[in-house]
Amino acid sequence: MRARSAWAGVRRLGWCMADKVLFEFLHTEMVAELWAPHPDPGPGGQKRSLSILESIGFRVGQALGERLPQETLGFREELDVLKFLCKDLWVAVFHKQMDSLRTNHQGTYVLQDNSFPLLVPMASGLQYVEEAPKFLAFTCGLLCGTLSTLGFQSLVTTSVTSLPACKFQVVIRKP
Amino acid sequence: MTVHNLYLFDRNGVCLHYSEWHRKKQAGIPKEEEFKLMYGMLFSIRSFVSKMSPLDMKDGFLSFQTSRYKLHYYETPTGIKVVMNTDLGVGPIRDVLHHIYSALYVELVVKNPLCPLGQTVQSELFRSRLDSYVRSLSFFSARAG
Numbered sequence: 654m655r656a657r658s659a660w661a662g663v664r665r666l667g668w669c670m671a672d673k674v675l676f677e678f679l680h681t682e683m684v685a686e687l688w689a690p691h692p693d694p695g696p697g698g699q700k701r702s703l704s705i706l707e708s709i710g711f712r713v714g715q716a717l718g719e720r721l722p723q724e725t726l727g728f729r730e731e732l733d734v735l736k737f738l739c740k741d742l743w744v745a746v747f748h749k750q751m752d753s754l755r756t757n758h759q760g761t762y763v764l765q766d767n768s769f770p771l772l773v774p775m776a777s778g779l780q781y782v783e784e785a786p787k788f789l790a791f792t793c794g795l796l797c798g799t800l801s802t803l804g805f806q807s808l809v810t811t812s813v814t815s816l817p818a819c820k821f822q823v824v825i826r827k828p
Numbered sequence: 829m830t831v832h833n834l835y836l837f838d839r840n841g842v843c844l845h846y847s848e849w850h851r852k853k854q855a856g857i858p859k860e861e862e863f864k865l866m867y868g869m870l871f872s873i874r875s876f877v878s879k880m881s882p883l884d885m886k887d888g889f890l891s892f893q894t895s896r897y898k899l900h901y902y903e904t905p906t907g908i909k910v911v912m913n914t915d916l917g918v919g920p921i922r923d924v925l926h927h928i929y930s931a932l933y934v935e936l937v938v939k940n941p942l943c944p945l946g947q948t949v950q951s952e953l954f955r956s957r958l959d960s961y962v963r964s965l966s967f968f969s970a971r972a973g
Contacts, residue, residue, distance in 0.1 A: 674939075677939060678939075681939075681941040684941060685941065774935055774936050774939035774940045774953075775940050775941070775942055775951070775953070776951065776952060776953045777952075777953045777956075778952065778953070780951070780952045780953070781942050784942055788941065
């Protein structure tokens with residue numbers, strides 16, 4: 654009896670704290686691994702590494718797009734899908750919601766996260782701003798892949814002016 | 829009551845970080861030598877203390893004091909050593925040093941992909957958070973006592 658409740662206590666604490674960190678460390682190593690074989694950081698090599706990270710994120714996003722949505726009748730409109738990304742997808746992967754979503758109602762959306770978890774340990778301000786894009790490539794792909802499973806072709810780009818805030822710009826391509 | 833300075837070492841003796849708040853007298857030797865001296869002393873005192881202990885050791889070396897200052901020591905199982913010099917009125921601060929390790933070093937340096945382990949910490953965020961944390965401690969006063 655006592656052993657069972659002790660184990661439940663450990664699971665509650667340890668599991669909640671450990672799984673967030675596992676993804677963060679894995680992501681760090683993915684980026685490091687892709688950058689390591691390029692001692693000469695020419696633009697060609699960097700672009701290839703960025704696109705590898707994006708395609709990994711894309712495939713993860715495609716799978717999450719199938720796995721995550723709880724309701725089958727949910728998505729009537731484009732805006733509902735974007736709201737799903739900002740709430741459900743962000744909470745599932747980053748344990749928080751997106752801080753703001755803006756749109757021009759013509760297929761372009763700007764998603765802003767004021768304290769993006771992958772950037773939070775790095776800096777609070779301008780240090781490391783040039784390095785930030787490679788830590789966002791996987792997530793761009795993630796957004797793109799999830800949208801693709803939900804029926805939308807898109808182009809996702811990011812911009813960072815001051816860590817740990819970042820913006821994801823999503824442009825939905827008309828079929 | 830006040831905090832004089834703080835050293836952070838890794839298991840190989842590399843000084844990862846050094847901060848100073850109230851230090852009226854310097855050691856008179858270059859910083860590199862000062863760090864080596866501090867690390868060497870800690871290494872020796874730790875093994876001395878465990879060898880000469882008349883009882884079974886529990887935590888090991890915790891602190892020493894002179895007539896003017898007190899040196900507090902905290903070591904993690906991974907060999908990270910946090911050393912803080914304060915004035916004499918300050919009691920055991922093991923939990924403070926542990927917080928510096930777990931909430932600052934682990935969160936902002938180990939988890940920072942751009943901070944290579946085993947080198948001096950370059951992260952501005954770490955430096956500024958550590959500084960605000962130390963300044964917020966109950967035994968830190970802006971005027972050196």
